[in-house]
Amino acid sequence: MPDGAAKAHLYKPKLASTLKEGYGLGDLRADAMAGLTVAILALPLSMAIAVASGVSPAQGLYTAIIGGFLVSALGGSRFQIGGPAGAFIVLVSATVAKFGLSGLALTVMLSGLMLALLGALRLGRFIRYIPHPVTVGFTAGIAVTILASQIKDLAGLKLSGAEPGPVLPKIMALADAAGTLNPAALALGLGTAAVILVMRRLRPTWPGMLVAVVAATVVATLIHMPVETIGSRFGGIPSGLPAPKLPTVSLDLLVAIFPAALSFTLLGGLESLLSAKVADGMTGRVHRSNMELVAQGLANVASAIFGGIAVTGTIARTATNIRAGAHTPIAGMLHAAFLLAFMMLAAPLASYVPLAALAGLLVVVAWNMAEKEEFASLLRNWRAAVVLLATFGLTVVHDLMAGIAAGCGLAAIFWAASKLHRKLT
Numbered sequence: 569m570p571d572g573a574a575k576a577h578l579y580k581p582k583l584a585s586t587l588k589e590g591y592g593l594g595d596l597r598a599d600a601m602a603g604l605t606v607a608i609l610a611l612p613l614s615m616a617i618a619v620a621s622g623v624s625p626a627q628g629l630y631t632a633i634i635g636g637f638l639v640s641a642l643g644g645s646r647f648q649i650g651g652p653a654g655a656f657i658v659l660v661s662a663t664v665a666k667f668g669l670s671g672l673a674l675t676v677m678l679s680g681l682m683l684a685l686l687g688a689l690r691l692g693r694f695i696r697y698i699p700h701p702v703t704v705g706f707t708a709g710i711a712v713t714i715l716a717s718q719i720k721d722l723a724g725l726k727l728s729g730a731e732p733g734p735v736l737p738k739i740m741a742l743a744d745a746a747g748t749l750n751p752a753a754l755a756l757g758l759g760t761a762a763v764i765l766v767m768r769r770l771r772p773t774w775p776g777m778l779v780a781v782v783a784a785t786v787v788a789t790l791i792h793m794p795v796e797t798i799g800s801r802f803g804g805i806p807s808g809l810p811a812p813k814l815p816t817v818s819l820d821l822l823v824a825i826f827p828a829a830l831s832f833t834l835l836g837g838l839e840s841l842l843s844a845k846v847a848d849g850m851t852g853r854v855h856r857s858n859m860e861l862v863a864q865g866l867a868n869v870a871s872a873i874f875g876g877i878a879v880t881g882t883i884a885r886t887a888t889n890i891r892a893g894a895h896t897p898i899a900g901m902l903h904a905a906f907l908l909a910f911m912m913l914a915a916p917l918a919s920y921v922p923l924a925a926l927a928g929l930l931v932v933v934a935w936n937m938a939e940k941e942e943f944a945s946l947l948r949n950w951r952a953a954v955v956l957l958a959t960f961g962l963t964v965v966h967d968l969m970a971g972i973a974a975g976c977g978l979a980a981i982f983w984a985a986s987k988l989h990r991k992l993t
Contacts, residue, residue, distance in 0.1 A: 599896055608775040626911075649888075649900050673815035673875070713964060753923075796923045805911070813875070841857055884936070
């Protein structure tokens with residue numbers, strides 16, 4: 569089986585290459601089963617990520633359906649699954665709080681255009697040269713921020729005002745609201761997380777996230793638990809996609825959202841190419857990084873037009889796609905089609921899903937996102953530890969761009985100092 573290394577530079581979707589090789593009924597069966605498996609995982613996860621990002625659960629589904637379809641149809645990876653990602657929760661929620669949904673749509677669209685431009689300029693390979701301690705540091709920082717963002721819904725807390733965005737003020741506001749803790753919500757949220765973790769250990773091939781959320785929904789509904797649900801906060805989700813709509817554009821707004829769009833672009837490019845690289849390691853294939861960035865960019869533009877949020881390649885869903893036996897990118901396209909079918913058929917049932925259950929799901933996502941063993945290993949080397957902790961600390965207390973800039977800056981200084989030391993000796 570050729571690994572595709574000789575064609576890694578091409579601007580040609582992997583779908584076109586795989587169809588040219590021949591596609592039979594056996595391939596379709598394998599892709600359909602893989603697509604269904606991934607869709608079952610993506611259904612609760614997409615809604616949970618959207619709620620945590622400060623938008624409606626439907627917007628998470630729009631992102632997975634529109635973005636996921638285009639990432640697979642146009643991308644440079646045979647197995648990549650696109651959709652909303654936990655890593656974007658902080659950026660999306662901050663953008664919504666500052667610029668509203670219209671500003672978010674424009675930010676996602678601008679980010680998509682920038683990603684496509686990076687791919688067109690053949691800059692995909694350079695994103696992967698971001699130092700390893702930086703990627704581990706900002707990933708752990710994002711995980712901590714996600715965890716902090718879920719405490720309110722997990723414990724059913726009632727804040728006296730708006731929930732602060734930055735982590736430290738958020739923790740202080742949550743501590744002040746500790747007296748409003750809802751034991752039913754906390755039990756439901758922690759129970760959801762526990763079921764997911766236990767099933768992952770005992771029944772790793774089962775869709776633990778979906779089972780846990782469905783079980784929590786059934787329990788909360790049957791015994792009338794006093795907890796907030798998707799229906800009580802959002803009024804449910806629609807049973808189809810919205811009509812496409814371009815966001816409002818003005819020069820002042822473009823200038824204002826540019827830093828946020830740059831953060832979306834950097835994180836989206838890095839996350840997508842890391843996911844594609846993981847897929848390469850699992851399959852022996854080689855992805856086309858520049859084509860992947862172009863596809864991610866176009867997927868983000870389309871997601872914004874259909875009311876979705878940021879799209880990126882997702883490591884967990886991509887790995888699930890491979891383990892489920894996917895043969896071609898059609899598996900990812902079918903995953904999007906299955907999600908649309910679920911949305912059309914079961915939209916009314918989503919109203920009963922407790923927000924505490926979705927928060928419990930994201931607690932597990934945050935726990936899995938942090939590369940704890942790698943973090944501890946990097947602390948043993950003082951240079952790596954300085955870069956790691958600077959990136960992690962600034963990502964938590966300030967923002968992602970500050971963390972990445974500080975980490976890359978320190979790594980560059982250490983590299984230059986090492987080169988100078990070797991030259992002098």
